[in-house]
Amino acid sequence: MEVFKHFKEFKMDVLREVGNIGAGNAATALSRLLNKPVDMAVPKVQLLPFEEISEKVGGAEQVVVAIFLRVEGEAPGNLFFILSPEAAKSLLNRLVGFPPETDGMFNEMEQSALCEIGNILAGSYLSSLADFTKLSMYPTVPALAMDMAGAILSFGLLQFGHMGDDALLIDTTFLEGDHEVEGQFFLIPDPDSFAKIFKSLGVPMDHD
Amino acid sequence: MIEEQSIVKVGMADLNVVQQSGIIRTVGLGSCVGLTMYDPELKLAGMAHVMLPSSDIAREGQLNVAKYADTALPALLAKLRELGASPSRIVAKMAGGSQMFAFAGAGDTMRIGPRNVESCKAKLAELRIPLIAEDTGGNYGRTIEMDAGTGILLIRSVQTGVKEM
Numbered sequence: 001m002e003v004f005k006h007f008k009e010f011k012m013d014v015l016r017e018v019g020n021i022g023a024g025n026a027a028t029a030l031s032r033l034l035n036k037p038v039d040m041a042v043p044k045v046q047l048l049p050f051e052e053i054s055e056k057v058g059g060a061e062q063v064v065v066a067i068f069l070r071v072e073g074e075a076p077g078n079l080f081f082i083l084s085p086e087a088a089k090s091l092l093n094r095l096v097g098f099p100p101e102t103d104g105m106f107n108e109m110e111q112s113a114l115c116e117i118g119n120i121l122a123g124s125y126l127s128s129l130a131d132f133t134k135l136s137m138y139p140t141v142p143a144l145a146m147d148m149a150g151a152i153l154s155f156g157l158l159q160f161g162h163m164g165d166d167a168l169l170i171d172t173t174f175l176e177g178d179h180e181v182e183g184q185f186f187l188i189p190d191p192d193s194f195a196k197i198f199k200s201l202g203v204p205m206d207h208d
Numbered sequence: 209m210i211e212e213q214s215i216v217k218v219g220m221a222d223l224n225v226v227q228q229s230g231i232i233r234t235v236g237l238g239s240c241v242g243l244t245m246y247d248p249e250l251k252l253a254g255m256a257h258v259m260l261p262s263s264d265i266a267r268e269g270q271l272n273v274a275k276y277a278d279t280a281l282p283a284l285l286a287k288l289r290e291l292g293a294s295p296s297r298i299v300a301k302m303a304g305g306s307q308m309f310a311f312a313g314a315g316d317t318m319r320i321g322p323r324n325v326e327s328c329k330a331k332l333a334e335l336r337i338p339l340i341a342e343d344t345g346g347n348y349g350r351t352i353e354m355d356a357g358t359g360i361l362l363i364r365s366v367q368t369g370v371k372e373m
Contacts, residue, residue, distance in 0.1 A: 050220045050259075060236030061351055063366050068309050143309035147366050150236015151349025154220060154259070155308045158239070158320055162265045165221060165272055 012045045014203055015170055018129060019043030023172035023185050025128035026121040030174070033095055033120070034181070040174040047168050050160075053153050056171060057082055057184060060150025065106075067118025068143050068155070071126060073136040075196045077189035078156035079125065081118045085146060087181050088114060094181075111144050118142045125185060133200045159190045168194070215353075218242075221275035223256035223284050225291065226356045233353035237304035239321035241277070241328050241344070242352045244301045245284055245337065246359040247293035253356040254288050256280040260320070261327035277327035285335055300337045301361045301373065302328055303352050305344040321345070341373040 020043050031038040054060040065088040067081040083091065088106070092098045096113050106114065119142045130137040145152055160167040167188055175182040189197065198204075216226040218234040226232040227250065234242050234257045241258045256274055263276035273279040288298065305325035325344045332339050343350070343363050351364045364370050 054236060145308055145347070147238075147308065148236040148349035148351065150220070151238030151306070152308055154236065154238045154240055155320075158260070161221075161260045161275065163267050164269075165275075 011198065011203060014198065014201060015045040015168075016043050018132070018197065019045065019170035019172050019185075019187060021132050022125040022129040022170075022187065023174065026125040026185060027174045029121055029124040030176075030181075033117070034091075034176060036176055038174055038176050038181075040172060043170055043172040045168070045170050047166050049166050050154070050157055053157065053167065053169060054149040056169075056186075057149045057153075060148060062149045063146065064149045064152065065114065065146045066144070066149075066152045067115060067122070068145065068152070069118070069122045069139040069141075071137050071139060071187075071189075073130075073138050075133065075135045075137055075189060075193035077187060077193055078159070079122050079139065080153065080156060080186040080188075081121055081183060082149075082152075082186065083181075083183045087183060088146075091117065091181050106146060115142045115144050118144070121185075125187075133197055135196060135200050153186070156186070156188045160188070163191050218255045218257050220257050221259045221272055223254065223274040223280055223287070225252060225254040225284075225287055226354075227252045227291070229355075229357045231353050231355055233351065235351045237350045237352065238306055238308045239304070239324060241302055241304040241321075241324045242350070243281065243284070243328055244352075244354050244361060245288055245293075245298050246301070246354070246356075247288060247297050248299075248359055249297055250291070250293055251356050251359075252288060252291055252293050253354045253359065254284045255352075255354060256284045258324055258328060261323045277324055278331055281328065281331040281335060285337070295335075295337070298337050299340045299359075300332055301341040301354075302339065303343040303350050303361065303363050306346045306348055306350070308347060308349070310347065343371070343373060 027038045027040045065083045071077045170187040172185045214230040216232045232255045245254045273283045305321040348367045
C-alpha cells in the first residue's frame with residue numbers, strides 16, 4: 001500500500017478526473033431519467049483506512065441501499081451506487097410511479113427496478129471511463145442489498161485486504177435540485193488497476 | 209441501566225479484550241467474521257474482526273495479524289492468556305461470514321464469507337477451543353456485542369432483528 005501513499009497530487013488529480021467523467025455521465029443519465037437537473041459534487045479521491053470508508057455514508061451501522069457491480073476487463077474494480085432507503089423510495093416513486101410504502105422494505109418489483117436504475121447509471125459511468133482511458137471495462141449484472149453500510153462496503157475492500165489496511169476510493173456525490181434524491185458513487189479500482197489506468201492515460205508510473 | 213458500562217470497540221481487521229462488566233462490540237460484519245473467546249471464571253472476553261481466511265496471500269509489508277483467521281485466533285488467545293485466562297476454560301462463539309451479494313458464476317472472492325467461517329473453525333479445532341455457538345452465513349450484515357459479565361453474545365441485524373446466544 002506504500003505505493004499509494006506516495007501518489008503525487010498530480011496523480012490524485014488524474015483519478016479525480018476519472019471520477020468526474022464517470023459520475024458526470026451517470027448524473028446526465030439520471031437527469032434524463034428524472035427529467036430534472038442533477039448536480040454533482042467534485043469527486044473526492046482518498047486513501048482511507050477501511051474503518052473510515054463507511055463513515056462516508058453515515059457509519060458502519062447506517063442502513064443503506066447499495067447497488068454493487070464488479071467491474072471486469074483490463075482495469076477491474078468494484079463500483080457501488082449508494083442511496084439512503086428514503087432516497088431509493090423517492091427515486092422509485094418518480095421513475096416508475098411505485099407508491100412509497102412506509103415499512104422500509106423493498107418488494108421484488110422495486111428491487112428489480114432499482115437494479116435496473118443502478119445498471120443504467122453504472123453502465124454510463126463505466127462506458128465513459130472506458131472511452132476516456134481506452135481500457136475495456138464492463139460491468140457484471142448488478143446486485144442489490146439493503147443493509148448496514150459496513151457489511152456492504154467491506155465487500156468492496158477484499159481486494160485491498162491482503163495489501164494493507166487502506167483502500168483508494170473515488171467518491172462522487174450527486175443530488176437532484178430539491179435534494180430528495182441524493183446518492184453516492186464509489187469506485188474502488190483493484191490495487192493492480194491503477195498502474196493500467198495511469199499508463200493508458202500517459203502518466204508515468206515510475207517517477208512517483 | 210444506570211451503571212456505566214465501558215464499551216470497547218473492535219474495528220475491521222482488529223482485535224481487543226474487555227474484562228468484568230465491560231462490553232466489547234464490532235459493527236457491520238458482512239463477509240467478515242466476528243469471533244469471541246471467553247473465560248467465564250475471569251469474566252474476560254476477547255473479540256476479533258476477521259476479514260480474510262488466510263495470511264498466505266498477504267502482500268503487505270507489516271502483517272496485521274488481526275485481519276486473517278489463521279493469525280488472528282492465535283493472537284487473540286495469546287492476549288487472553290497474558291491476562292491470566294486458561295485455555296481449558298476458554299469457549300468461542302462466532303457470527304458473520306455472510307455472502308452479501310449473490311452472483312451467477314461468482315469467483316472465489318464472492319465466497320469469502322463461508323471461507324472465513326471454515327478457516328476460523330479449522331483454527332479453533334487446532335487450538336482446541338470449543339465453538340459453543342455460531343450465527344453465520346446468510347446474506348445480511350450483523351453487529352455483535354459481548355457482555356464480559358455474562359459471556360452472552362448479542363447479534364443485531366437489519367433483517368432479522370436481535371438475538372442472543
